[in-house]
Amino acid sequence: MKSFWRKLVEKFSPAGGERVDWEALLLEADLGLKLTGRLIRLLEEEGLARKPREGEERIRRELRRVLSAEAPPSVPAGERPEVILLVGVNGGGKTTTAAKLAHRYGQEGKRVVLAAADTFRAAAVEQLEAWARRTGALFVAGSPGADPASVAYRAHAEAEEKKAHLLIVDTAGRLATKNNLMLEAGKIRRTLAKRDPAAPHHVWLVVDATVGTNALSQAAEFHRAVGLSGLVVTKLDSSAKGGMIAAVKEELGIPTVFVGTGERPEDLAPFDPDRYVEAFFGG
């Protein structure tokens, strides 16, 4: 199967591959304005702009550098539970990702608490509870309409009491206004910090890869409001290109920590820059 990159190369080098419209190609690959601009300047400075093969090789090397490997997140067996707060707009895959993380760390032998801090949508609580049962995690929820921050607070107390290694907090994605969404995430973050100044240890934005460079503006907004430490990019199994992973790292310095590749609990993998670059360019 031809990779999307190959298809783009064909599309943007109409004259038999001698010249490539790099700018159009890189933008369509979801690399964003800033990274695209820098890559073009690189190619020009190094005299590779009109050399399709060498140009591509240079881009590949630069992407690999931008995505430099970071150690995959691990859950230390500390005194207090490690806390992961998941935020993002509706439908991005937060609840599914919470379940996948519970499954992953549960399999490693960690005691996991799943907290449903989405008290906005009644079905959301049931959805997460079902996942908790499936993955063997403990489950904490609030009543419909309860303050999500209070659910997070209680969940942390329970996680400590049960000597859990990990607390995963799922949040709502749809609120009356986007501003409320940010305010709520900020409040949950501050409330967790009252229980443990080191918490939340991770604040991850869950984004759907198929939104393309929209992920950049989502990440910028959430980063401003809550401070993000990582990205979880979901639905990479759909026809998504995933270029925004490099764009977000370049523009905001936020690394992708996990990628979702399906709807089952096991469809989550730590982000691997080498595999990503390989898949991005394809054969």
Ligand SMILES: Nc1nc2c(ncn2[C@@H]2O[C@H](COP(=O)(O)OP(=O)(O)OP(=O)(O)O)[C@@H](O)[C@H]2O)c(=O)[nH]1
């Ligand atoms: N194909 C695929 N589907 C996914 C993936 N992750 C989540 N989904 C699906 O995307 C849909 C939305 O996922 P949820 O986990 O409910 O998203 P959410 O962010 O919790 O949504 P809200 O609670 O409404 O904000 C569901 O149908 C999931 O099964 C993935 O990696 N691949």
Ligand SMILES: [Mg+2]
């Ligand atoms: Mg949800």
